[in-house]
Amino acid sequence: MVSIKDIAKKANVSISTVSYALNGSDKVTDETSARILTIARELNYVPNASARNLKKRETKIIGVFLTDFRGDVYGDLQHGMKEISNSLGYDLVVCSGKQSHRMLPERMIDGAVILDQAFQSEELLQYADLGHKIVVLDRELEHPNISQVLLDNKAGATLAMDYLLDNGHRKIYVVTGPEGSFDSIQRMKGVRMTAERAGVEIIEIAGDFKKSGGIHAAERIIAEYDEPAAVFCLNDEMAIGMYNRLQGTGLCIGEDLHIIGFDNIEVSQYLSPRLATIEYSKLRWGELASQQLVKLISGEPVEQERVYVKLIEGKSVGKARP
Helix, strand or coil: CCCHHHHHHHHCCCHHHHHHHHCCCCCCCHHHHHHHHHHHHHCCCCCCHHHHHHHHCCCCEEEEEECCCCHHHHHHHHHHHHHHHHHCCCEEEEECCHHHHHHCCCCCCCEEEEECCCCCHHHHHHHHHCCCEEEECCCCCCECCEEEEEECHHHHHHHHHHHHHHCCCCCEEEECCCCCCHHHHHHHHHHHHHHHHHCCCEEEECCCCCHHHHHHHHHHHHHHCCCCEEEEECCHHHHHHHHHHHCCCCCCECCCEEEECCCCCHHHHHCCCCCEEEECCHHHHHHHHHHHHHHHHHCCCCCCEEECCEEECCCCCCCCCC
């Protein structure tokens, strides 16, 4: 690989002169600079990004760490981050898995947006102590170098539960997310608080935020079905899995089983009957995450942000039978 030493040797100048020319410095004359740049092109010189980043201590790249890449939630979230980051002069690198964690300590990125359970909170706090700038979307952490942009999960779960209760439902199944999921934990807090307030019992079924979780939950409900019941799936993916499994069973959604989801992903509006769900702007969530991170990187003050939710009523929930 060609280095600036090779360019300096051919141009018969010092290494520092080559560096000045390559970086557009006015410390060299236009004539010398033009000659050095011509030689660099002839030698097919490619700048060493890592060395340059260590010197400037910036990459103009934001790292986005996700548990998964599939589905409407992640797609819209990434699009929101990209639009804002690009408008502020930053590019995105989206990755997943523990091997990618080294991008932070090795300063391959200027900051990170975290929506990935593979990161331990203690690990993120250690990076923050070293000066790394971080925005978390999936946990609550207090640190000057960490900002939070969180969904109002408890409010969303409360809206969903109140909707079922207002329709007269007292037998309510709740299909949870995967163990350790921040969103699932927070939504369950809203569920339990509302159920306790209303004096109703809930039946919890462990889920996984995937269609398979909804299918598994539907099989249990079918097996023990003896009267109409309501089901709160903590995300739409599991609700879709439940729809699929209930086809051909004779149980009618909106009459025998009343289902509400969470996320309002695009396909939800095409389900028949239309799925009741909790909506929030995934695009706005991503935009806020990028805005907060760039402010942290720039040394500007930031405040914790919350993404608000609203209820989308659907035909999948009807009145409970007397």
